[in-house]
Amino acid sequence: MQKEGGTSSLRKAIGVLKCFSEDRRELSMTEMAQMLRLPLGTASRILNALAEENLLVRDERTRLYQLGVECLRMGKIAKLSGSLRTCALPFMKNLRNRFNETVNMYVREGHMRVCYAQCETASPLKRSIPLGARFPLGAGAAGRCLLAWAPKEFVLEVIAELRPFTENTVMDKEKIWALLERTKRERYSLSFAEREKGVAAVAVPLFDAQDSVCASLSIAGPDIRFMKETVEEMIVALKETSVKLSAILSGGRGQKMGYEADTPAKSAFEAEKIKTAGKM
Numbered sequence: 528m529q530k531e532g533g534t535s536s537l538r539k540a541i542g543v544l545k546c547f548s549e550d551r552r553e554l555s556m557t558e559m560a561q562m563l564r565l566p567l568g569t570a571s572r573i574l575n576a577l578a579e580e581n582l583l584v585r586d587e588r589t590r591l592y593q594l595g596v597e598c599l600r601m602g603k604i605a606k607l608s609g610s611l612r613t614c615a616l617p618f619m620k621n622l623r624n625r626f627n628e629t630v631n632m633y634v635r636e637g638h639m640r641v642c643y644a645q646c647e648t649a650s651p652l653k654r655s656i657p658l659g660a661r662f663p664l665g666a667g668a669a670g671r672c673l674l675a676w677a678p679k680e681f682v683l684e685v686i687a688e689l690r691p692f693t694e695n696t697v698m699d700k701e702k703i704w705a706l707l708e709r710t711k712r713e714r715y716s717l718s719f720a721e722r723e724k725g726v727a728a729v730a731v732p733l734f735d736a737q738d739s740v741c742a743s744l745s746i747a748g749p750d751i752r753f754m755k756e757t758v759e760e761m762i763v764a765l766k767e768t769s770v771k772l773s774a775i776l777s778g779g780r781g782q783k784m785g786y787e788a789d790t791p792a793k794s795a796f797e798a799e800k801i802k803t804a805g806k807m
Contacts, residue, residue: 539565540573544582544598545778549737553591611742612644614775615733618768619646619744626761628748629655632733634741635673638685640664643742654726654747665689665703666696668718668730672743675710676732682707695720714769715762719750727753729761731769736777744768 542563546554560570574592577583581597612632619630623646633640639661647655664670665685674682686703689696697703710716710732719727730745746761753761 536573539563539569540577543570543573543577544594547594548778553586553589553593555591559592611776615644615742615744615772616646618772619644622646622744622746622764622768623648625764626746626757628746628752629653631656631669631745631747633669633673633743633745635664635677636661638664638688640667640670640673640743648748650748652749654723654749662722663689666692666718666722668716668721668728669743669745669747671706671710671716671718672730672732672745673740675707675716676740692722693720693724697721715766717758717762719753725750727758729753729758729765731765733769734773734777738777741776744772 543559546559546562556567556570556574559565559574560567563570565573574583574585578585578592578595581595583592584595585592611634615632619632623630627648627650629648630646631642632644634643635641640663642656642658642660645655645658647653662670663685664674666689674685677685686700689698689703691698697706706716715729715731717727717729726747727750728745728747730743732740733742733744735741744765746765
């Protein structure tokens with residue numbers, strides 16, 4: 528790797544490691560060289576160096592390479608060190624600063640969503656919750672984003688446990704399914720006073736390398752500030768953030784999996800929520 532020189536060599540080595548995925552667990556030197564458009568001599572030197580550091584391992588029989596034990600060790604460290612929160616916080620701060628509303632990240636834990644990270648607004652009139660706070664998955668935009676991609680049996684269990692929090696809590700099973708399908712299709716969700724009176728939220732899902740929802744990101748605050756134009760801007764900003772953050776969490780494969788940050792659809796659901804809230 529030294530012969531390749533500094534930063535250039537490092538980028539090529541990182542490129543080699545990123546060639547691997549769930550669908551490409553074993554690769555030959557020729558395949559990686561073609562993927563990265565590297566000369567075979569350069570590819571050979573990089574692969575040998577990575578193998579010496581146990582970042583790659585080569586099957587002597589098939590001559591195919593796999594990720595080595597050092598990748599496994601570093602992956603475990605990243606998981607334990609809260610890499611999800613670390614990756615998300617800069618994006619969350621940008622959203623908080625742009626809209627001056629509290630931004631929360633939730634993860635799924637059983638039938639509940641747990642507040643995993645938060646960037647609180649400086650506004651004296653705000654909606655904030657303590658880190659670690661737990662709420663049912665079935666109520667609210669953030670919960671819907673975590674629930675929409677879950678197995679049907681799991682969703683049915685969550686629906687069976689749901690209780691009304693306010694007069695706006697959606698309890699009808701058909702309506703719940705319709706909202707979950709719309710969330711999957713449009714990649715965002717809105718809620719107005721579903722879990723707490725006077726509180727509105729806009730949320731998006733975040734995806735990991737397995738194309739699974741690993742968290743949801745929401746902007747929440749007093750519904751009097753969630754005017755139509757503001758909400759539309761929030762939807763666009765959140766969906767753009769979902770694209771960028773999912774790409775990082777999925778190792779750069781988010782765009783290929785169809786995370787488009789398109790403009791918000793003027794859906795019947797949105798119109799219904801606007802009417803229900805009476806604020807937009």
